[in-house]
Structures are given as C-alpha cells and as structure tokens.
Amino acid sequence: MKYRNEQLRDALASEYALGTLQGRARRRFERSLKDDPQLRALVTRWQDRLAPLDAAGQPIQPPARVWRTTQERIQTGRHRGGLWSSLPFWRTVGLAGIAGALTLALLLATLPPTRHGPETMVVVMSDAEANPAMTVSWPMQQRGQPRMRIRVMGHPEMASGTAWELWLLLGGEQKPVSLGLIGTEAMQELTVPRSVVPMMDRAYGLAMSIEPSGGSPTGQPTGPVLYKGQCVLM
Amino acid sequence: MPDNDAIAELMARCALRDQRAFAELYRLTSAKLYGVAIRILRREDWAEEVLQESFVNIWNHIAEYSATRSAPMTWMTAIVRNRALDWLRRPNLERGDEDYDLLVESLPDQGPGPDVVLGHGRDAAALAECLRQLSGDQRQTIMLAYAHGLSHGELAQHLKQPLGTVKTWIRRGLERLKGCMDGRS
Numbered sequence A: 001m002k003y004r005n006e007q008l009r010d011a012l013a014s015e016y017a018l019g020t021l022q023g024r025a026r027r028r029f030e031r032s033l034k035d036d037p038q039l040r041a042l043v044t045r046w047q048d049r050l051a052p053l054d055a056a057g058q059p060i061q062p063p064a065r066v067w068r069t070t071q072e073r074i075q076t077g078r079h080r081g082g083l084w085s086s087l088p089f090w091r092t093v094g095l096a097g098i099a100g101a102l103t104l105a106l107l108l109a110t111l112p113p114t115r116h117g118p119e120t121m122v123v124v125m126s127d128a129e130a131n132p133a134m135t136v137s138w139p140m141q142q143r144g145q146p147r148m149r150i151r152v153m154g155h156p157e158m159a160s161g162t163a164w165e166l167w168l169l170l171g172g173e174q175k176p177v178s179l180g181l182i183g184t185e186a187m188q189e190l191t192v193p194r195s196v197v198p199m200m201d202r203a204y205g206l207a208m209s210i211e212p213s214g215g216s217p218t219g220q221p222t223g224p225v226l227y228k229g230q231c232v233l234m
Numbered sequence B: 001m002p003d004n005d006a007i008a009e010l011m012a013r014c015a016l017r018d019q020r021a022f023a024e025l026y027r028l029t030s031a032k033l034y035g036v037a038i039r040i041l042r043r044e045d046w047a048e049e050v051l052q053e054s055f056v057n058i059w060n061h062i063a064e065y066s067a068t069r070s071a072p073m074t075w076m077t078a079i080v081r082n083r084a085l086d087w088l089r090r091p092n093l094e095r096g097d098e099d100y101d102l103l104v105e106s107l108p109d110q111g112p113g114p115d116v117v118l119g120h121g122r123d124a125a126a127l128a129e130c131l132r133q134l135s136g137d138q139r140q141t142i143m144l145a146y147a148h149g150l151s152h153g154e155l156a157q158h159l160k161q162p163l164g165t166v167k168t169w170i171r172r173g174l175e176r177l178k179g180c181m182d183g184r185s
Helices: A006-018 A023-034 A037-050 A065-074 A097-110 A194-202 B004-015 B019-041 B044-068 B072-088 B101-107 B122-132 B135-148 B152-159 B163-185
Strands: A120-124 A131-139 A148-152 A162-169 A177-182 A187-191 A205-212 A223-234
Touching: A006 A023, A006 A037, A006 B135, A006 B163, A023 A037, A037 B072, A037 B122, A037 B163, A065 B019, A065 B044, A065 B163, A120 A205, A131 A223, A148 A177, A162 A194, A177 A194, A177 A205, A187 A194, A223 B044, A223 B135, B004 B019, B004 B044, B004 B072, B019 B044, B019 B072, B019 B135, B044 B072, B122 B135, B135 B152, B135 B163, B152 B163
Parallel strands: none
Antiparallel strands: A120 A131, A120 A223, A131 A148, A148 A187, A162 A177, A162 A205, A205 A223
C-alpha cells in the first residue's frame, strides 16, 4: 500500500518512531518502508528528533551471557532474519569479506586523515566471487561536483567494442543512475555529473556493468554487472 | 551517552567484519541499549533476548548504517526499539501492568515547564525546549509512549482518558514538536 498524502505520511512516520503505531498498521507501514526511501527518511528524521529522550534513561548492565550468545551467533553466521533483512539491495550485494577489509585498509592509508575534515564515502567493489576488484571514494558535504577517486586492482582487460559504465545505486526500487564511463587504469578520477550530485546523499552502493562502447544506449545497465559494492561512510 | 565519534569509527570497522571492533561496540553501548529494552519490555528475560537479537541484527546490517545519515546511537537504538515493540506484538503476550499506575504517578507533574533532563548537546536542548512548549497532557503522553512502548489503548487505560483524547494529544503534540524543532534548526 502507498501512503500518498504527505501529512499522513509524516504523521505515520512520527507514530512509528514514537512506538504508538502498533499491530496491523505497524506491519503495513513496515512493508511500505521497504521500497519507499522517502518514507524511510521521514522515519529517520523522527528518530533523530526523539533520540535525546533515550539519554534520559538509566543504562543497565546486561548479564554476561547475552554477549556470549551474541558472539557465538555472529561467529557461526547464524541469523534468523528480521525487519531489515529483506531490503532488496541486500539480496544482491554481499560484503567483500576479509580480502575487502585488507583492501580498504590499504585504501585508507592513501586517504587524508578524516577525523576533523569532511567525511569520505568509500566503496569497495567486488567481483562475483566477492574478491575486491576496485575501490571508489569521494568527499561528502562538499560544494559543487565531487571528484571520485577510483583504484582498479589487478590488470583487468576490457574487450574491444565494450565500455565500463559506473552506476550509482540508491536502494529500494529506485533505478540505477549512470555516473559515466571509466577505464581500466589503476588510478583514475571521475567527476560526478551535475545532474547526479543531489542524489549522492542517498548513495547506497555502486555497480559497474559492461556496455557497448559509448555506454548504455538505454540509460540503464544492459550488460552484465562485473563489480559491485556498498557505501561505507568513513 | 557514549561518544558518537568513537562509536562511528567502531561501526566502520564492524562493516569490514572486524569482530574485535564489534566486541568494543558492545562494551560501549550494551548497557544503554539494555536500559531501553528493559523500559519497554519490563522483563529481564525478554530484554536479554531482544538485546541479543538486536546486536546480531546490528552486526549483519551495519554496512547499511551509512545510508541512514543518523547518529550511530540513534540507529542502534531504533533497532532495539523496533525489536522490543515487535516482541510485544506477538500474539498471546501479556505484560504485567501492576506497576503502570506507579509509573504514571512518578512522572513529572503537568504544570508548565518541568525540567526535562535529556542529556547534552544542541539536539537535546532543542527537544527539551520544545517539549516544554507542549501542554502537560501532550508531553506526558509522548514521553510515556516513547520510553515504555505503550500503545494508544494502554495509554488511555492508565491515564484514565478516552482513547480518542489520548490519540489527539499524541497527534497534536507530535505536530507541535515538529514545528518547534524545525523552526529552531
């Protein structure tokens, strides 16, 4: 079900964040959240507004057994799913794993320190076997068109007559947005197109597809996706 | 309140599957989050289960955090709150409600401008100031609902007011809160 009226949407988001939206209405609202990023943004705003109320409550130390069980469960990778586990993006994008962690550590070593500067968005893009193949990073909260720093690992070859096109993924049901064509060189830069800049705040991940030379004729990925990865804010 | 910068850094490491960072994240935040769960569920066994589920969920979905643009504690608290509220709506589940009346009595009185202590920082000051501008009924209902996960029906029962009245307090209170807070930012 779609909630179209803006005032109603915000009222529902507020009562969802407050906790008074319960029972069937809550379940219906959660189903809508999955493919409505704007609605998720309204909920996030309300969670931010109400969050200081949590600071009023006393912390209570949980028994040690809670940590032991939690640790066992994350080590065995056993999980029962839940509210967030069915977001469409997560069906297709996996984590890069240990190899990705190493790559990211290398990449971070090349970035300027970010503790007091602007935040940096980092994407480790992996191939189908979850091996890291490419990293992309760009500064957040910057005026104008951010420049993406791209590192391509290994020495991949591009078949003649084809091009590599980089796509911004916005999550939910939204279509990928083209960021432009890239090459196979180890170090490159790509300026975010002006029309895409307003969407960078909502970046969820990146994907790179193989397209005919000159890029996708349709404005959407037409060839196989070679690399993909999710955004991590540093 | 744990330091948000330190937590953000730990979360970035967790996104790269660093289990030691996760242990540290748990150490820094679990008491805060267990408190949130206890206040909503009011049973330790349930709160333990919800806390464990929440941390597994946090671990599995930590890379999604960056897309939400909220403070790290807010994101984690929202997961715990949702889990706890989900738990409460399981069928055939009854919370004992013998201490609700005590709870209601212990709330600040409904006169204008009680001191609401909400931690530090600009956001907390804005929320506290805006809560003060609500009517006592609106403020009390909203704070009670948030802290203890009470439904409209439970609020009506324990505040001894008609359901429609309680719903209106909440709806109008939230609208005013939003107007006030957006006006200050």
